[in-house]
Amino acid sequence: MRKNQAGMIKISPHTGxxxxxxxxxxxxxxxxxxxxxxxxxxVSEVAxxxxxxxHAEQVKAHTLARLHFYLQELxxxxxxxxxxxxxxxxxxxxxxxxxxxxxxxxxxxxxxxKSMLSEEIGLNEALERERIETVETDLGExxxxxxxxxxxxxxxxxxHKSRREIAQLFSxxxxxxxxxxxxxxxxxxxxxxREHFLAARLGITGANFAxxxxxxxxxxxxxxxxxxxxxxxxxxVVLVGIEKVIPRMADLAVFLKLLTRSATGQRxxxxxxxxxxxxxxxxxxxxxxxxxxxxxxxxSRLLVDPVMRQTLHCIRCxxxxxxxxxYQKIGGHAYQSAYPGPIGAILTPQLTSIxxxxxxxxxxxxxxxxxxxxxxxxxxxxxxxRLRAQAQRAKNGKAARVPAEKWAFQLWAWSMSSPTRYSRMxxxxxxxxxxxxxxxxxxxxxxxxxxxxRRRELPALAPQSFRQIYRNRKVML
Amino acid sequence: MKVSLFVTCLVDQFFPSVGTSAxxxxxxxxxxxxxxxxxxxxxxxxxNSGYSDEARQVGAHYLEVFQDSEYVVVPSGxxxxxxxxxxxxxxxxxxxxxxxxxxxxxxxFELSEFLISVLKVSDTGxxxxxxxxxxxxxxxxxxxxxxxxxRRLIRxxxxxDFREMANxxxxxxxxxxxxxxxxxxxxxxxxxxxxxxxxxxxxxxxxTDVSCLMHLxxxxxxxxxxxxxxxxxxxxxxx
Numbered sequence: 001m002r003k004n005q006a007g008m009i010k011i012s013p014h015t016g017x018x019x020x021x022x023x024x025x026x027x028x029x030x031x032x033x034x035x036x037x038x039x040x041x042x043v044s045e046v047a048x049x050x051x052x053x054x055h056a057e058q059v060k061a062h063t064l065a066r067l068h069f070y071l072q073e074l075x076x077x078x079x080x081x082x083x084x085x086x087x088x089x090x091x092x093x094x095x096x097x098x099x100x101x102x103x104x105x106x107x108x109x110x111x112x113x114k115s116m117l118s119e120e121i122g123l124n125e126a127l128e129r130e131r132i133e134t135v136e137t138d139l140g141e142x143x144x145x146x147x148x149x150x151x152x153x154x155x156x157x158x159x160h161k162s163r164r165e166i167a168q169l170f171s172x173x174x175x176x177x178x179x180x181x182x183x184x185x186x187x188x189x190x191x192x193x194r195e196h197f198l199a200a201r202l203g204i205t206g207a208n209f210a211x212x213x214x215x216x217x218x219x220x221x222x223x224x225x226x227x228x229x230x231x232x233x234x235x236x237v238v239l240v241g242i243e244k245v246i247p248r249m250a251d252l253a254v255f256l257k258l259l260t261r262s263a264t265g266q267r268x269x270x271x272x273x274x275x276x277x278x279x280x281x282x283x284x285x286x287x288x289x290x291x292x293x294x295x296x297x298x299x300s301r302l303l304v305d306p307v308m309r310q311t312l313h314c315i316r317c318x319x320x321x322x323x324x325x326x327y328q329k330i331g332g333h334a335y336q337s338a339y340p341g342p343i344g345a346i347l348t349p350q351l352t353s354i355x356x357x358x359x360x361x362x363x364x365x366x367x368x369x370x371x372x373x374x375x376x377x378x379x380x381x382x383x384x385x386r387l388r389a390q391a392q393r394a395k396n397g398k399a400a401r402v403p404a405e406k407w408a409f410q411l412w413a414w415s416m417s418s419p420t421r422y423s424r425m426x427x428x429x430x431x432x433x434x435x436x437x438x439x440x441x442x443x444x445x446x447x448x449x450x451x452x453x454r455r456r457e458l459p460a461l462a463p464q465s466f467r468q469i470y471r472n473r474k475v476m477l
Numbered sequence: 478m479k480v481s482l483f484v485t486c487l488v489d490q491f492f493p494s495v496g497t498s499a500x501x502x503x504x505x506x507x508x509x510x511x512x513x514x515x516x517x518x519x520x521x522x523x524x525n526s527g528y529s530d531e532a533r534q535v536g537a538h539y540l541e542v543f544q545d546s547e548y549v550v551v552p553s554g555x556x557x558x559x560x561x562x563x564x565x566x567x568x569x570x571x572x573x574x575x576x577x578x579x580x581x582x583x584x585x586f587e588l589s590e591f592l593i594s595v596l597k598v599s600d601t602g603x604x605x606x607x608x609x610x611x612x613x614x615x616x617x618x619x620x621x622x623x624x625x626x627x628r629r630l631i632r633x634x635x636x637x638d639f640r641e642m643a644n645x646x647x648x649x650x651x652x653x654x655x656x657x658x659x660x661x662x663x664x665x666x667x668x669x670x671x672x673x674x675x676x677x678x679x680x681x682x683x684x685t686d687v688s689c690l691m692h693l694x695x696x697x698x699x700x701x702x703x704x705x706x707x708x709x710x711x712x713x714x715x716x
Binding site for chain 2: 015359362365405447
């Protein structure tokens with residue numbers, strides 16, 4: 001049972017505002033275009049890219065099939081090095097742990113680097129309710145936090161904001177001199193964040209990978225903010241989804257190569273932090289206390305089915321968002337979930353329930369660009385189809401999401417499974433065309449045709465169907 | 478060589494000239510083409526909308542009609558994908574239907590693929606003195622991995638001015654019921670596609686799927702854009 005309230009709320013993709021926002025459309029086109037370009041360059045450099053993808057897929061499949069073993073190994077290693085491991089069944093467990101820890105240590109303000117898991121469990125909101133301030137230290141996260149928005153993208157949270165918008169935001173909220181100079185914008189954030197880093201007693205980070213063999217937590221980043229979060233404060237808490245475990249250090253080489261090139265088009269990120277528990281004797285820095293919170297929050301449910309399980313292969317690179325034509329149009333906020341885009345469309349309904357996000361699997365044209373680019377080869381369109389079938393069966397087996405649609409498909413299947421009935425349908429359609437038709441095509445004034453006809457024409461039925469022509473094929477050829 | 482033509486329901490009802498053109502092209506190269514009038518649809522609309530029972534019902538009928546065919550040729554990348562990749566998955570793995578579907582999948586080809594890979598034909602002798610661009614259908618490209626065959630066939634058409642549009646592999650936004658469920662996004666994607674077509678100066682856009690073409694044509698006609706759609710089979714039959 002899921003204790004998190006998010007599961008009770010029904011969400012559906014909200015496309016209108018994004019499509020109507022001209023600035024957003026321009027920003028999206030511009031930024032996503034650049035990201036796609038560097039991604040393509042970075043991938044084309046690697047001769048064995050396809051082999052690496054297959055390798056990573058196999059490592060993930062192997063690990064998830066033995067997840068309990070690798071998680072126990074990870075725990076053993078971390079504990080052996082003096083770290084502490086906390087198991088969180090659900091979001092609430094994880095939140096309770098962090099809140100309690102902060103209260104015990106009398107911490108009113110903490111620093112945090114980027115973590116999608118923290119968005120998933122609603123960490124900042126939970127801390128805010130307890131009057132504990134969270135300072136987002138990743139520049140993109142810092143920007144969206146300042147704007148009071150959720151991240152727009154898995155790896156580029158402020159992708160939707162232009163330089164001008166960020167400059168305006170900084171001058172409004174931080175009193176920065178009006179300027180669109182990137183140096184000045186980053187310097188403003190840097191000065192402010194530096195003070196927070198030095199004063200913070202608790203740092204929270206996510207993790208890109210957790211190596212079972214060595215108990216190593218891996219955090220990749222470009223700004224050095226994660227390194228400060230995990231080395232300056234006396235306590236470091238790592239939030240990690242249980243699917244992030246990989247067996248050996250040797251596997252990390254493959255995953256790092258796939259991750260950074262897929263995410264930002266970089267050969268390697270500026271910082272790759274490999275953390276083995278906290279400060280040891282005679283070490284000059286590092287936290288005195290080191291906690292790894294292993295969060296399930298619905299993940300283990302996905303292990304049951306080998307097809308759906310592949311959703312957990314995801315390394316959160318965000319490449320599927322960049323190539324997705326739907327994401328390119330509606331952006332991240334439209335999905336109303338921590339995880340947007342194609343991966344969000346399959347992850348959100350599975351981590352919560354299909355009843356709470358029944359429309360997400362339908363927000364895709366099934367073009368397959370996501371599966372093609374995915375560095376760990378998640379068959380996203382196949383999983384979307386499975387989820388669509390689940391959505392139609394949902395509600396305790398009660399009919400479909402839209403009863404009329406279900407009846408229409410039943411009628412359709414009935415006519416399409418017999419040549420005689422098909423012929424009758426053919427005749428009926430031609431009758432309807434006479435009734436509602438115009439020269440330019442069918443004009444049926446009811447759904448789904450009316451939705452189509454809002455901004456497009458439908459073709460006209462041919463005067464004679466192919467089969468009618470074929471019956472008289474001597475005339476034809 | 479004997480080939481069963483699966484024209485697809487859309488071609489049958491809306492675009493019969495795609496079917497007649499496919500026959501013309503295939504027969505030119507000595508293929509005996511058979512059209513079984515019991516055929517209806519492959520079940521894709523239901524399968525893509527999550528109605529597995531309904532898709533299975535139609536898929537079973539499809540199997541019955543085509544199970545004895547030597548080759549099945551389909552003038553659609555999308556319907557061909559349904560038959561090759563999704564039809565076998567509709568049935569329990571060990572069932573006789575699943576076995577039949579897997580065997581049939583191996584004998585099913587999209588038209589351009591069949592011409593290039595099986596018949597080894599890259600020039601149908603067609604002539605078309607127009608500026609033409611090609612839109613990649615998502616399923617043909619990414620599910621079946623077919624990029625070059627339609628292009629080779631188009632390039633060999635006499636007097637044709639073939640131009641690649643920007644982002645030819647990007648979805649046109651049709652996506653079956655997606656086109657009405659997310660009508661606004663669907664149209665926005667079609668608008669991008671139409672702009673790319675116009676920008677390359679083409680007067681005709683050719684594709685292997687009437688579904689994409691119907692979508693683009695629907696938007697272009699509504700907006701009085703003077704670009705015409707033409708299915709690959711129709712282009713190749715211009716001899």
